[in-house]
Amino acid sequence: MSAKKAIVLLSGGVDSATTLAIAKAEGFDCYAISFAYGQRHAVELSCAQRVAMAMKVSEHYVINIDLTLFGHSALTDYELAVPKNRPDLEKHTQIPITYVPARNTIFLSYALAYAEQIAAAHIFIGVNALDYSGYPDCRPEYIAAFEAMANLATKAAVQGSAVTIHAPLINLTKAQIICTGVKLGLDYSVTHSCYDPLPNGTACGACDSCQLRKKGFAEAGVPDPTLYGARRT
Amino acid sequence: MSAKKAIVLLSGGVDSATTLAIAKAEGFDCYAISFAYGQRHAVELSCAQRVAMAMKVSEHYVINIDLTLFGHSALTDYELAVPKNRPDLEKHTQIPITYVPARNTIFLSYALAYAEQIAAAHIFIGVNALDYSGYPDCRPEYIAAFEAMANLATKAAVQGSAVTIHAPLINLTKAQIICTGVKLGLDYSVTHSCYDPLPNGTACGACDSCQLRKKGFAEAGVPDPTLYGARRT
Numbered sequence: 001m002s003a004k005k006a007i008v009l010l011s012g013g014v015d016s017a018t019t020l021a022i023a024k025a026e027g028f029d030c031y032a033i034s035f036a037y038g039q040r041h042a043v044e045l046s047c048a049q050r051v052a053m054a055m056k057v058s059e060h061y062v063i064n065i066d067l068t069l070f071g072h073s074a075l076t077d078y079e080l081a082v083p084k085n086r087p088d089l090e091k092h093t094q095i096p097i098t099y100v101p102a103r104n105t106i107f108l109s110y111a112l113a114y115a116e117q118i119a120a121a122h123i124f125i126g127v128n129a130l131d132y133s134g135y136p137d138c139r140p141e142y143i144a145a146f147e148a149m150a151n152l153a154t155k156a157a158v159q160g161s162a163v164t165i166h167a168p169l170i171n172l173t174k175a176q177i178i179c180t181g182v183k184l185g186l187d188y189s190v191t192h193s194c195y196d197p198l199p200n201g202t203a204c205g206a207c208d209s210c211q212l213r214k215k216g217f218a219e220a221g222v223p224d225p226t227l228y229g230a231r232r233t
Numbered sequence: 234m235s236a237k238k239a240i241v242l243l244s245g246g247v248d249s250a251t252t253l254a255i256a257k258a259e260g261f262d263c264y265a266i267s268f269a270y271g272q273r274h275a276v277e278l279s280c281a282q283r284v285a286m287a288m289k290v291s292e293h294y295v296i297n298i299d300l301t302l303f304g305h306s307a308l309t310d311y312e313l314a315v316p317k318n319r320p321d322l323e324k325h326t327q328i329p330i331t332y333v334p335a336r337n338t339i340f341l342s343y344a345l346a347y348a349e350q351i352a353a354a355h356i357f358i359g360v361n362a363l364d365y366s367g368y369p370d371c372r373p374e375y376i377a378a379f380e381a382m383a384n385l386a387t388k389a390a391v392q393g394s395a396v397t398i399h400a401p402l403i404n405l406t407k408a409q410i411i412c413t414g415v416k417l418g419l420d421y422s423v424t425h426s427c428y429d430p431l432p433n434g435t436a437c438g439a440c441d442s443c444q445l446r447k448k449g450f451a452e453a454g455v456p457d458p459t460l461y462g463a464r465r466t
Contacts, residue, residue, distance in 0.1 A: 061302065063299075063302070064299075065298060066296070066297075067346065069294065069296070069347075069350075070343075070346040070347050070349070070350040072349075072350055095388045095391065099388050101345070101346040101349035101350055101387060101388070102342055102343075102345040102346035102349060102386060102387060103346075104386070105342040105345060105346075105382070105383070105386045106339070106342040106343065106346065109335055109338040109339040109342040110303075110335075110339060112334070112335040112338060113300065113303040113334040113335035113336075113338075113339065114302075114303050116303070116305075116334040116335060117302075117303040117305055117334055136385065136386060136387055136388055136390065136391045137385075137386045137387070139385065141385050142382070142385040142386055145378075145381050145382035145385050145386075146382050146386075148378050148381070148382070149338070149375070149378035149379050149381070149382045150338070152369065152370075152372065152374050152375040152378050153335055153337070153338045153369060153370045153375055153378075153379075154334060154335060154369055154370070155328045155332050155334070155369055157369065158328065158369045159328075
């Protein structure tokens with residue numbers, strides 16, 4: 001019997017690379033999908049390609065979509081600064097300016113179309129509700145609601161092929177995620193986390209995403225392979 | 234008090250034009266969104282623009298997205314023929330080959346991002362569960378599930394601004410839709426329905442969408458302003 005097909009959302013960061021490693025370890029035949037959406041850290045896409053190749057996915061689409069139209073996010077609008085050195089990230093309650101409106105909903109919708117095209121009944125997404133940035137579309141109740149909607153949306157669903165949205169990291173800390181990836185042989189040096197990389201592609205070390213990454217590697221007791229550069233001011 | 238903002242999905246066909254007319258009549262400040270998704274009837278987009286101008290929307294985005302990647306639809310794949318002269322459309326039970334995987338989910342996801350950007354709490358979509366083509370993403374239960382998901386997906390939702398998905402045509406026949414539009418002063422000559430238009434842009438008269446349109450105008454007792462051409466064979 002051939003392996004079950006799965007679509008894996010792949011950004012090129014720690015979480016999605018680990019999610020892909022988990023899906024592979026669970027025996028899925030993986031098809032990756034990434035998005036060039038106007039993000040200022042588009043360098044993550046070359047990391048996504050390297051991760052996809054290293055993990056031997058069966059196919060990898062990089063979809064061009066323009067989310068800068070519906071902006072108000074520091075990730076897509078160069079006039080908004082990416083917050084740096086915010087203290088106590090785990091205690092914040094406000095959704096930060098790096099939130100991109102409806103981003104995961106758009107990404108998962110494309111994944112759903114892709115799943116239907118190749119008759120895949122599984123979609124993997126690396127959202128995480130613990131060491132995350134407070135985005136609403138990373139919460140378990142959101143993922144459950146998307147799955148319920150997806151199972152009414154498609155021809156495949158009507159014909160009895162339910163789709164399952166897997167979020168294997170949802171209750172893990174960043175350190176636990178990194179330990180999981182290391183156990184699965186994942187090389188994190190090909191991943192990228194920084195929201196606001198330097199012109200040479202190295203990480204700023206100060207944005208929320210860099211902070212979460214650094215803290216995760218430190219707590220996991222794993223050397224962080226990231227090149228952190230210093231921005232000239 | 235200023236009018237409430239609404240996003241209206243606008244294809245350029247009878248249903249979405251009528252939906253826009255209803256939203257306007259209900260006093261909404263309307264923002265239209267259309268999609269160039271690789272459809273073979275891209276002529277509908279110039280109709281969408283004419284409808285948007287005629288209805289004096291506040292803004293109209295035409296978003297370029299490529300759904301041909303996730304094909305298997307006669308609307309986006311020129312190697313698949315658009316079915317013609319299918320009898321008894323209202324009795325069919327199979328989802329036709331013109332179904333585009335996850336199309337309404339992708340469209341509504343963009344509308345959700347747009348709504349969040351402009352702080353609109355309303356999205357209008359012209360889906361219809363009676364005189365329609367049997368698409369799963371046109372059913373009331375699908376719309377309700379999308380709304381439930383949307384209200385967990387966004388920063389706006391978390392902050393207490395619920396979004397409502399309006400589907401005012403969902404229980405109307407095509408004839409009732411046309412009568413509604415006529416009462417609201419809508420000029421259907423600027424709309425386009427045909428899935429497989431002739432090179433000169435006129436309608437084939439034989440695809441499911443043309444058949445539903447013809448039947449609707451006939452049952453409504455309203456002259457059909459459509460130019461139906463004959464394809465050279």
